[in-house]
Amino acid sequence: MSDPKLIIALDYPEAGPALALADRLSPARCALKVGKELFVAEGPRLVEQLVGRGYRVFLDLKFHDIPNTVAGACRSAARLGVWMVNVHALGGSEMMQAAREALGDSNDRPLLTAVTVLTSHSDATLHEIGLAGPADGAVRRLAGLAQGARVDGVVCSAQEAGLVRETCGGAFLRVTPGIRPQWAARGDQTRVLGPAQALARGATHLVVGRPVTQADDPMAALHRLEAELRGDPPAS
Numbered sequence: 001m002s003d004p005k006l007i008i009a010l011d012y013p014e015a016g017p018a019l020a021l022a023d024r025l026s027p028a029r030c031a032l033k034v035g036k037e038l039f040v041a042e043g044p045r046l047v048e049q050l051v052g053r054g055y056r057v058f059l060d061l062k063f064h065d066i067p068n069t070v071a072g073a074c075r076s077a078a079r080l081g082v083w084m085v086n087v088h089a090l091g092g093s094e095m096m097q098a099a100r101e102a103l104g105d106s107n108d109r110p111l112l113t114a115v116t117v118l119t120s121h122s123d124a125t126l127h128e129i130g131l132a133g134p135a136d137g138a139v140r141r142l143a144g145l146a147q148g149a150r151v152d153g154v155v156c157s158a159q160e161a162g163l164v165r166e167t168c169g170g171a172f173l174r175v176t177p178g179i180r181p182q183w184a185a186r187g188d189q190t191r192v193l194g195p196a197q198a199l200a201r202g203a204t205h206l207v208v209g210r211p212v213t214q215a216d217d218p219m220a221a222l223h224r225l226e227a228e229l230r231g232d233p234p235a236s
């Protein structure tokens, strides 16, 4: 199966709506992301159900802890059969190396990505936590650290996908949340880009949540997004 570029974030408070949407989608069309809201509510069983339906599952728990704890969490994630797992690059090289080593080197190991700077941050909120300067400097530095730790790629804003490709090369993944078609509300996201622009700027995978999951008609919203990605002319 080829690697779908679209990752739908199943940010729901319970299994019902997540499984209902999964049943209307297909593994050839998208991967699915299980994040903190759904995982805390439903636990590993839900992840196994999605894996059992043939989906590539991105377990987005953004581990950030001492190296030994993060390594153990990554081993537990791998046992669930997930396709991708992530950590915070701000945990540092040693933590990322421990995570990567814990996943082993088999062909079916989960991919490991490192979150650089959350897409909800602006330059002002970064300054507040002691990361002075524009986000792209921090993203470049953290992406370099992640690559040095043998991580497979980063999670960053699509606005920074180009500079990550430039810094780390084309094979290093650029997973980009904060995707906002013009017709969708920005919400708490700050560093956003439209779906076609994100691909053009060098994203390898697009993470999309609320523009689809909170739409009155999620499947219609998904069709519209896919049409934009194919470059179809807008429907009149």
Ligand SMILES: O=C(O)c1cc(=O)[nH]c(=O)n1[C@@H]1O[C@H](COP(=O)(O)O)[C@@H](O)[C@H]1O
Pocket: 009, 011, 035, 060, 062, 086, 115, 117, 118, 119, 120, 155, 156, 177, 178, 179, 187, 189, 207, 208, 209, 210, 211
């Ligand atoms: O790691 C992530 O997936 C992530 C990193 C980041 O910097 N920003 C970000 O929004 N995310 C996740 O991507 C999803 C974006 O969802 P929407 O803003 O609803 O499209 C959410 O599940 C976030 O937890």
